[in-house]
Amino acid sequence: MKKRWLGLVTLLAAFSLVIAACGDDDTSDTTTAAPTAATTASTAAPATTAAPATTAAPDEGSDIAFDVGVTPAPCSDAVNEGNGCIYLGIISDLTDGPFAPLGVPLTQAQEDFWGVVNADGGLGGFDVIITADNTFDAHYDGAQHVEGAVSLANRVVGLAQSLGTPQTQAALPTFIENDMVVSPASWFSGWAFDDIDNGLVMEVGASYCMEAMNGMSFLAQTRGTDFSWAIVYFPGDYGGDYLAGAKIGAALLGMPAPVAELFQIPVSFGGDVAETVGALAALTPDVVLMVTGPTEMAQITAGLFGTGHQTFQVLGAGPSWNVALKGNADLMPLLEAVYFTTQSWGGWDTDSAGHAAMRAAAEAGGQGPHNAYIAGWTWQYPWLTLLTEAIASGDLTRANLASLALDLDGIDFQGILPTGSYNGTPNEIVERSTIIAQASAEASDGLTPVTDAFVSEIAADFNLVAPCFVG
Amino acid sequence: MNQFLQAITNGFSLAAIYALIALGFVIIYKSTQVFNFAQPALLLLGGYWVLYFGTVWGWPFEFAILAGAVFAAVTGIIIERTTLRPMVGKPVFAVAIVTIGLNTVITIIALDLMGVEIRQMGDPWGLKTVLIGGVTIAHRQIAAIVTVIVLVSLLLAFFKYSRMGLAMRAAAFDQEVALTQGVSVRSVFAISWAIAAVLALFGGIFLGSGIGFERSAAVSALKALPVVIVGGLDSITGALVGAVIVAQAEMLTATYQSQFAWLSWLGQGFSSVVPYLVMFIVLLFRPYGLFGTKEVERV
Structure with missing residues (x-):
């Protein structure tokens, strides 16, 4: 009987292995039936009502053509x-x-x-x-x-x-x-x-690419250009676009190349931050660009701090922040000390x-x-x-x-x-402006702006003739 | 050298968590011959109870654990009574499918209770660390290791000195013989599930302490699968040794892979694959695990 158990367990473990290695998610979801949309053009004439901040609507009684949805x-x-x-x-x-x-x-x-x-x-x-x-x-x-x-x-x-x-x-x-x-x-x-x-x-x-360029300019203004930096990023265009923008920015600003470009599988897909933390601990970069989800950002930041490398700064992409992190009384003091983020618009207040x-x-x-x-x-x-x-x-x-x-x-x-x-x-x-914010337990959304919306010189001058990242 | 010691220390702490989860698998398997695929879900639910009592109700952490453990144990007993006991005598694959179904159902319930946000466990360790001989050790890592030592000692004492423990050992050895000797095999089954659920709860506590508890904890719990295969499905010692082997292999790979150019072809994220690689290697040479009982089948 145990042989059969082992066979079954091995099969399931192999399945888990595929999930872990590929960063895929096997759970499925389906939506149920939706309202049936009209599929042919109609001449319905709904009553016109003024909407806030909109342009003029047609007069009542006018015909509006429509199809799906x-x-x-x-x-x-x-x-x-x-x-x-x-x-x-x-x-x-x-x-x-x-x-x-x-x-x-x-x-x-x-x-x-x-x-x-x-x-x-x-x-x-x-x-x-x-x-x-x-x-x-x-x-x-x-x-x-x-x-x-x-x-x-x-x-x-x-x-x-x-x-x-x-x-x-x-x-x-x-x-x-x-x-x-x-x-x-x-x-x-x-x-x-x-x-x-x-x-x-x-x-x-602003795109991730522009955001990263503005972020690198912010770093250059606040720390100079002589520092080591690494980037941790999710696979695909989110991480790739920000990485591309950061490298473009670093090159234009005369900064060194990143000491590491670390690919991070989301933890919800079975990824583990230990490898990233290990690599960063060995390289001890001055700045870590975090193009991940909030969980990975928090785990890596805390993990790296825990290894004894305690003088680094984090610059996170917009999606790396979640206000829920404010609820962690142990983590917030660390984030307040090290975490900055590039945001496309102003915060809650x-x-x-x-x-x-x-x-x-x-x-x-x-x-x-x-x-x-x-x-x-x-x-x-x-x-x-x-x-x-x-x-x-x-x-x-x-x-x-x-x-x-x-x-x-x-x-x-x-x-x-x-x-x-x-x-x-x-x-x-293309929109080019970015706001830099810093983690703050006092701010209602956990972020307090440290700059107004700004467009860095390199972002303003950048000639966008192709996507920064092509997968 | 410090880096190596750091990796080893992190490995032992990770092994403690894996061991807590794996012990639950082993105890249920030994007592009932059922491989419980619902253990990750029990971890999620157990962790939720602790954070609920600790942070929503504001109870002291110790009381939150106590209350959570009671809820977890009751959950385990209810599961056994309502879904596993009717399956007694049914083919093992059918029972396995039931536990997989249980895992799905309990996970959905736990996730609905938890919500999507990171939840704080209310633990006293937080991110505090201590520096020992150049190695930074988090308080929660020390707590995890100490907890495993205490719980394993209690379990061993329970199995050796208590009537129920002896009954569980007897049932594990031969259920029919145990029945003829007056052992309540039903109680053995129920207690096994209760113990496994409480062990899973402790696994959840340590996975969720520090940064916070969230739904990906269930994914981490899956790594207990290679641990029990490496150690042997029916061996407590095996679960402990398997946990150490798997966790150390994973942590050493995570620490050193990026530093050796000749390993770069493996790609980033390879440390997540290492537990399964170790499992396959052990299966090749010892199909019953390092400490598992070899089954003799007569034709």
Whole structure:
């Protein structure tokens, strides 16, 4: 009998080995049936209601063409019974992936954003809704992301969130095939290039590449250029883009090359930080760039400190922070001493109309301060502009949305970011500003800004003619 | 030299955690001949109970452990009573599938309870370290090693001197003979699951202390699989030795691989693979593990 047990155990262990080695996640998830979207053009004429910060909507009674993801019938649990319904979808990391702690508040922010729009009467005669049925948990896994994209392709007008750069890239063929406009929950420099995404991915904020260049400039200003640095990064375009930007920045600033480029498998995929900590302890770099999730950042930082190398500084990419780390009374003093991060926009307490609206929505929903909530909220402004323009043009079909997204202009972020545009070459339109923040137990979201939004000289001069990272 | 000693020290601390999880596998296997694939889920749930009592209810850590251990033990007994006992006499593969199903169900429950955020365990060790002979040792590492020593001593004393312990040894040796001698095999099964659940809880405590407890702890618990295969499915000594071998191999690889250019072709992250590599090597030469009982099958 024991032989059979051993056979079974060995089989399962081998399966675990594959998971550990490949950094893949085998859990699966499927969404259940969603509201059936109208698939033929219609001439519904929902009552027009003014929406906040939008462009003009068509007059009441005008015809609006639509196809997938839009219905003349009101949304389930509609705020405005007389309105039609626009369905947006989400593909996120909501349970056990490395960014689940960020994916949940990010998704909540996007639901709340449209809740506020609907509460104000909707958008040109439509409510906009993200239903649970149209929210897909892909566990930060490319294959499941594609599965989510395929399942949502016949149900939603586009995606309010597609979390993860490599995952969004994996699903791009589906998005392109179906003319699905997507808000990425990522900052890949390649999203600025229409030949990569057909203009369907509406990037917001500075890319990882620009963020890293600004970060290296910050380091040069605060420490000079003569220091050793290493980088720990997740596989794929998230880590790759930031790494590329950091190396470009280091070269332009006359800094040395990194002493180590350490590839880190997310711990939720079976990765272990011991190897990274061991390598860093042997090299004792002055600065460690952390392009990981919050868990890996915290474990590596604490682990490295524990080895006796206690004079290093950490510069983390935006997604490496999670406000939940504030709850660790032992860890926070260390992070306050060493952790800095590059962020695309101001933190929770920033004084802007957009931040104020975001805070009000969060408080109404009982959501506490969270950097991911800010991101989720901010990523919806291009959708607001796009849908408003589409309604104004009388055409909510996906083809028209895709066409409008290509040259979308005048995106009002209510002061969270400067007015945005996708109308121009990548080098002309790309956002280049970054805010450097430091861990702080006193700050509501655990981060206190140490700079205003700034564009470093090297980022300003950088001629973006191709993505910084090509996988 | 310091680096080597540091790696060895970290290895022993990791071995302590692996041993806590692996001992649960071994105790259930010895008593019931069931390989419990639900052990990672029990770790997750046990860890959750401790952090719940410690941080949500604000109880002192010692009381949180005590209350958590009671909940974990009861959970183990309930699982055995409701899902494993009806499977007595069924094929081993069927029972294995049941424990895999249990693992899924309990994991989902535990994850729903925990939420997605990193949760603090409320432990007193935090990130405090002590420097001994040039080696930095975290307080939680010392606590893990001491805990294993204490728990293993208690277990050995329990098996040697208590009536239930003797009954469990008898049942492990031969269930039918034990039954004829008046041993309540049902109680043995239930107590085995209770002990395994409590051991898993301690594994969860040490995986979650320091930075915090989160769902990836269940993934780490999977590494106890190679530990029990290396040590032998039915040997407590084997679980301890297997834990040390696997953890040291993993930690030494993690420490030194990047420093040897000739090992670079293995790629980063290879240390995570090492436990399974060690397992395969041991299986090649000793299919029953280093300390497992060789089974003689007569045709």
